[in-house]
Amino acid sequence: MADHARHAARCGQAGADIGAPDAGEALFAGASRFVHAAQRLDQLLPPDLPEIAFAGRSNVGKSSLLNALAGRKLLARISHRPGRTQQLNFFDLAGRLMLVDMPGYGYAEAAKQMKADWQGLMFDYLRGRPNLRRALLLLDARIEVKASDHAVMELLDQAAVSFQIVLTKTDGIKPPALAAKQAEAQRLARAHTAAHPEVIATSAATGAGIAELRAALAGLAAPIAASGFRQT
Numbered sequence: 704m705a706d707h708a709r710h711a712a713r714c715g716q717a718g719a720d721i722g723a724p725d726a727g728e729a730l731f732a733g734a735s736r737f738v739h740a741a742q743r744l745d746q747l748l749p750p751d752l753p754e755i756a757f758a759g760r761s762n763v764g765k766s767s768l769l770n771a772l773a774g775r776k777l778l779a780r781i782s783h784r785p786g787r788t789q790q791l792n793f794f795d796l797a798g799r800l801m802l803v804d805m806p807g808y809g810y811a812e813a814a815k816q817m818k819a820d821w822q823g824l825m826f827d828y829l830r831g832r833p834n835l836r837r838a839l840l841l842l843d844a845r846i847e848v849k850a851s852d853h854a855v856m857e858l859l860d861q862a863a864v865s866f867q868i869v870l871t872k873t874d875g876i877k878p879p880a881l882a883a884k885q886a887e888a889q890r891l892a893r894a895h896t897a898a899h900p901e902v903i904a905t906s907a908a909t910g911a912g913i914a915e916l917r918a919a920l921a922g923l924a925a926p927i928a929a930s931g932f933r934q935t
């Protein structure tokens with residue numbers, strides 16, 4: 704950690720390129736900590752830091768991806784049963800970026816159910832959060848895109864909430880199937896006006912795509928100088 708922190712400080716002094724791999728590693732080498740949980744909109748933190756929301760169906764791997772990015776297995780709770788994350792959990796990353804682990808949608812596998820459960824707090828948060836820089840929309844690379852995923856992407860389009868598709872659990876499929884999945888995800892990204900054009904394929908299990916995603920998120924973080932990088 705000390706080496707990482709020194710590296711981060713060096714990158715800051717040298718003015719690391721936004722979105723460059725080094726900037727991603729430097730940011731995620733910083734201290735990460737759970738800071739807050741919200742079950743209602745009036746419990747959100749003040750919108751002081753740029754924020755990234757992790758959204759996706761129950762069990763898609765949101766909490767696991769957040770842990771893999773932070774390099775800490777136990778930061779966000781993961782589970783073997785769907786529906787583990789039941790509130791908005793806020794994680795401060797080096798005082799420069801807030802990562803928000805969201806409850807999953809689509810547990811009952813019906814778009815109608817998703818709307819009732821998720822459209823309330825979750826969607827109101829995404830739509831109304833002034834400091835939200837991007838929602839990561841996670842799709843399981845091993846299974847087909849569900850009606851609830853399509854419905855959420857429509858909602859994000861309609862509310863003009865900038866989102867980026869991230870494939871998860873890519874360790875679970877062979878390269879040809881992954882290539883087909885990536886092509887499908889890229890088609891989806893092109894079809895949705897609020898979607899970022901780049902799709903990132905990840906595995907929390909093997910670390911695939913984690914450096915790439917770190918670099919993408921580093922481009923959205925507050926500058927080191929503005930917040931004072933914490934070397935703890």
Ligand SMILES: Nc1nc2c(ncn2[C@@H]2O[C@H](COP(=O)(O)OP(=O)(O)OP(=O)(O)O)[C@@H](O)[C@H]2O)c(=O)[nH]1
Nearest residue numbers: 762763764765766767781782786787788807907908
């Ligand atoms: N093989 C594999 N399994 C994964 C990966 N990421 C997560 N999992 C597993 O998928 C299950 C769900 O992971 P979580 O991270 O809890 O998923 P979540 O989206 O946060 O789930 P909810 O909070 O219930 O919505 C767990 O059993 C994880 O171990 C991955 O990259 N590869």
Ligand SMILES: [Mg+2]
Nearest residue numbers: 765766787788
């Ligand atoms: Mg979770």
